[in-house]
Amino acid sequence: MQVAQIIVDVPTRQTNNPYSYLIPENLEEQIQPGMRVQVPFGRRRVTGFVIGLSDKTSFDGKLKKISSLVDLSPVITPELLKLSEWMADKTFSFKISCLQTMLPGGMRTKFKKKLLATDQIRDTYPAIFHGQNEIDYDRQKFNNKTIAEILALRKSNQIKVHYELSSHAKPILSRAYKSKLNQQQIDHVLIDVQKRAVGQRRLLKMLYEQPSQTFLQSKLLHEGVGRQVLDTAVKQGWVTETQVRRIRNPFLQPVSRSYPLDLNEDQQTAVNRINNAIGKQTDTTFLLEGVTGSGKTEVYLQAMAHALSIGKTALMLVPEITLTPQIVGRIRSRFGDQVAMLHSAMSSGERYDEWQRINSGQAKVVVGVRSAIFAPLKNIGLIIMDEEHDSSYKQSDTPRYQTRDVAKWRAVYNHCPVVLGSATPSLESRARAMKGVYQLIMLPHRFNNHALPHVSIVDMKDEMAHNRHILSKRLSNLITDRLEKHEQIILLLNRRGYSSFIMCRDCGYVPQCPNCDISLTMHKDTHTLNCHLCGHKEPIPTVCPKCHSKRIRHYGIGSQQLEEQVKDLFPTARVLRMDVDTTRKKGSHEAIINKFGAHKADILLGTQMIAKGLDFPEVTLVGVLNADSALQFPDFRSSERTFQLLTQVSGRSGRADKQGEVVIQTFNPDHYAIQLAKTQDYEKFYHTEMRIRHLGKYPPYYFTIKITGSSPSEKQTAYEMHQIAGFLRRYLTNKAIVLGPTPKTITRVNNRYFYQIIIKYRQEPKLKAALDDVLVKSQTKQQGGLLISIDNEPLDFM
Numbered sequence: 159m160q161v162a163q164i165i166v167d168v169p170t171r172q173t174n175n176p177y178s179y180l181i182p183e184n185l186e187e188q189i190q191p192g193m194r195v196q197v198p199f200g201r202r203r204v205t206g207f208v209i210g211l212s213d214k215t216s217f218d219g220k221l222k223k224i225s226s227l228v229d230l231s232p233v234i235t236p237e238l239l240k241l242s243e244w245m246a247d248k249t250f251s252f253k254i255s256c257l258q259t260m261l262p263g264g265m266r267t268k269f270k271k272k273l274l275a276t277d278q279i280r281d282t283y284p285a286i287f288h289g290q291n292e293i294d295y296d297r298q299k300f301n302n303k304t305i306a307e308i309l310a311l312r313k314s315n316q317i318k319v320h321y322e323l324s325s326h327a328k329p330i331l332s333r334a335y336k337s338k339l340n341q342q343q344i345d346h347v348l349i350d351v352q353k354r355a356v357g358q359r360r361l362l363k364m365l366y367e368q369p370s371q372t373f374l375q376s377k378l379l380h381e382g383v384g385r386q387v388l389d390t391a392v393k394q395g396w397v398t399e400t401q402v403r404r405i406r407n408p409f410l411q412p413v414s415r416s417y418p419l420d421l422n423e424d425q426q427t428a429v430n431r432i433n434n435a436i437g438k439q440t441d442t443t444f445l446l447e448g449v450t451g452s453g454k455t456e457v458y459l460q461a462m463a464h465a466l467s468i469g470k471t472a473l474m475l476v477p478e479i480t481l482t483p484q485i486v487g488r489i490r491s492r493f494g495d496q497v498a499m500l501h502s503a504m505s506s507g508e509r510y511d512e513w514q515r516i517n518s519g520q521a522k523v524v525v526g527v528r529s530a531i532f533a534p535l536k537n538i539g540l541i542i543m544d545e546e547h548d549s550s551y552k553q554s555d556t557p558r559y560q561t562r563d564v565a566k567w568r569a570v571y572n573h574c575p576v577v578l579g580s581a582t583p584s585l586e587s588r589a590r591a592m593k594g595v596y597q598l599i600m601l602p603h604r605f606n607n608h609a610l611p612h613v614s615i616v617d618m619k620d621e622m623a624h625n626r627h628i629l630s631k632r633l634s635n636l637i638t639d640r641l642e643k644h645e646q647i648i649l650l651l652n653r654r655g656y657s658s659f660i661m662c663r664d665c666g667y668v669p670q671c672p673n674c675d676i677s678l679t680m681h682k683d684t685h686t687l688n689c690h691l692c693g694h695k696e697p698i699p700t701v702c703p704k705c706h707s708k709r710i711r712h713y714g715i716g717s718q719q720l721e722e723q724v725k726d727l728f729p730t731a732r733v734l735r736m737d738v739d740t741t742r743k744k745g746s747h748e749a750i751i752n753k754f755g756a757h758k759a760d761i762l763l764g765t766q767m768i769a770k771g772l773d774f775p776e777v778t779l780v781g782v783l784n785a786d787s788a789l790q791f792p793d794f795r796s797s798e799r800t801f802q803l804l805t806q807v808s809g810r811s812g813r814a815d816k817q818g819e820v821v822i823q824t825f826n827p828d829h830y831a832i833q834l835a836k837t838q839d840y841e842k843f844y845h846t847e848m849r850i851r852h853l854g855k856y857p858p859y860y861f862t863i864k865i866t867g868s869s870p871s872e873k874q875t876a877y878e879m880h881q882i883a884g885f886l887r888r889y890l891t892n893k894a895i896v897l898g899p900t901p902k903t904i905t906r907v908n909n910r911y912f913y914q915i916i917i918k919y920r921q922e923p924k925l926k927a928a929l930d931d932v933l934v935k936s937q938t939k940q941q942g943g944l945l946i947s948i949d950n951e952p953l954d955f956m
């Protein structure tokens with residue numbers, strides 16, 4: 159008999175090692191590493207990943223049997239299985255969470271909770287309820303539905319059915335409504351004309367009162383309108399039914415084919431160097447450092463084309479959703495249907511479909527955000543990370559991996575090069591390039607030698623003396639000028655909401671979140687004060703709860719208020735706002751970008767979402783309204799972030815023939831990050847910042863680990879964290895520096911208190927053992943409420 163090694167979905171230290179289970183005879187032929195199975199565990203049944211197979215001979219004692227298969231073919235490739243081992247080790251997390259992270263969202267869903275939410279049940283979970291090949295779809299029940307019913311339901315979900323009033327019904331209803339009848343009279347009219355039952359009348363009213371006068375079937379059913387009512391209304395001609403087939407296509411718009419462009423000399427050199435490494439069994443990392451607008455994308459495209467031409471695949475990562483609509487358009491126009499796309503704004507169904515195309519080998523090019531680094535792509539010839547410095551490449555939840563590290567691991571496995579691209583590389587990557595660990599490729603000029611934008615700094619301390627407006631004189635004059643010339647403008651304000659806080663003018667009271675140590679942000683559209691950390695919402699008070707004064711004012715402008723003020727000042731300008739609040743709905747992000755791209759708006763304002771990667775040739779003015787927002791954070795990376803953000807957003811200006819202009823408003827005009835962003839001097843910034851990092855013993859000179867502990871009691875958190883710090887100081891060699899514990903900048907979030915310990919080291923042989931010990935101890939203490947998390951190479955110390 160055969161035995162399978164299984165990582166079960168029970169995240170504890172003990173289960174980080176595989177458990178052995180017997181394979182039932184009828185599954186012996188089918189089972190392969192990388193498949194999910196269901197197994198008995200204690201008194202429960204849990205899911206697990208098969209990571210290896212062996213003969214029973216080496217086991218004595220009793221083993222339990224696998225209950226059933228979840229997948230009919232592996233969902234984790236042999237490469238990704240290996241990667242999960244390395245990653246669990248590197249990120250101090252459980253193997254099960256690494257394995258789960260590798261699957262697209264829809265497949266991670268727990269069966270018990272949301273069967274309907276997962277897609278392609280038949281392909282994915284056919285044998286879940288039985289440990290056999292064929293199952294009875296019509297009998298096997300789950301959540302009181304047979305699988306056949308579930309599949310049928312899913313199928314019908316693919317077709318959307320709309321209902322609207324028929325042309326016959328519309329005038330009758332509109333007459334009834336226009337003559338301002340009250341509800342009773344309307345009911346009466348409807349009875350007269352139709353003699354319909356209550357359900358019918360309700361349906362007609364619902365349809366009429368809905369502004370679009372159309373309803374989705376699912377919505378109507380949800381509102382309690384019965385299928386019979388619908389059918390009768392259709393049959394009698396009161397309502398018309400339309401069916402729209404829903405196609406799960408993540409590329410919302412078709413794109414036309416594009417062809418490789420003629421490269422300039424710098425681009426050609428870059429492409430040659432990269433292409434020379436593709437297919438050569440080397441895992442060279444290139445750092446492609448190219449100023450904004452230098453044409454990095456064309457270099458990526460031609461290198462990817464080369465990888466495809468020798469029969470390999472290519473993986474390209476971009477940060478967050480910001481870049482995808484424009485960049486994906488460019489990539490797809492070059493490579494057509496070979497491209498699969500993976501990002502967070504897609505529905506889980508779309509992601510699943512794309513994932514399936516990659517896993518089956520149909521898709522040869524993958525473009526996606528952070529998690530796409532786990533795409534089950536085989537035979538990789540090239541990995542690209544655009545905007546490699548971007549903070550979205552670091553996952554903030556467990557497993558806290560840095561995508562760059564995973565990319566390098568996969569490059570070694572696949573013997574392929576990695577290209578890290580940026581106008582403002584992370585200090586880590588630049589330092590490695592200087593040491594010769596990476597190969598540096600430069601694109602020092604904008605394409606077509608377009609000039610970099612002209613940047614001016616406005617000192618807001620001076621400005622405040624004569625102008626209380628958030629827009630400086632200089633910036634608003636330039637806006638007027640651009641509006642007259644019919645050119646476009648981007649305004650960056652890194653704060654969402656209406657105002658950052660409200661305060662009582664009489665007693666100074668500022669409403670705080672009841673669960674967190676942070677003041678509440680005012681949102682005018684929803685008339686609420688919101689906590690941006692825990693989601694708490696409450697109404698905006700009109701009277702001070704402390705002194706009953708009515709003089710409550712708001713302070714600190716957020717993007718909502720900026721929009722209001724800009725519309726006030728420039729009433730003829732067409733303004734678009736892009737921030738978390740305006741891009742919640744699927745497709746809304748893309749809609750804003752497309753609208754601005756088509757010059758259907760003059761001003762695009764928003765939070766840092768607008769800073770990255772967008773390419774709008776008609777933008778000739780960029781205004782940064784509070785350049786200090788990132789500087790204010792008590793963190794060693796705040797200068798680097800500020801420099802990157804300012805350089806990136808400035809790079810949006812003057813990308814075509816017209817000279818671009820940038821205005822940076824700041825209270826710290828002399829700060830080196832702001833001064834060097836003005837001259838866009840990355841080189842000088844790099845050297846200045848490296849000196850500071852050296853003095854402060856920060857990365858990239860030192861490696862860092864952050865240990866965070868939290869519990870509902872501040873006293874307990876502090877106590878336990880002191881114990882841990884004491885242990886680390888005793889245990890580690892004196893080469894490691896242990897700082898803390900200190901309360902985190904925002905100590906209380908969601909009624910838990912957070913403290914942290916920072917370890918800095920260059921070489922520390924006992925580190926791994928020490929941290930393992932911390933984790934083991936914390937597991938036994940977890941009952942007491944202290945939760946420990948370890949972040950290897952954290953992005954911040956806050």
Ligand code: ADP
Nearest residue numbers: 419420421422450451452453454455456605773
């Ligand atoms: P980056 O990503 O480096 O900021 P892009 O790749 O967006 O720059 O290129 C900037 C602009 O130059 C784009 O509008 C792009 O179409 C154009 N461009 C880049 N390379 C070429 C080329 N070889 N031929 C023609 N246009 C190019």
Ligand code: ZN
Nearest residue numbers: 662665702705
């Ligand atoms: Zn008050």
Ligand code: ZN
Nearest residue numbers: 671674689692
């Ligand atoms: Zn809160």
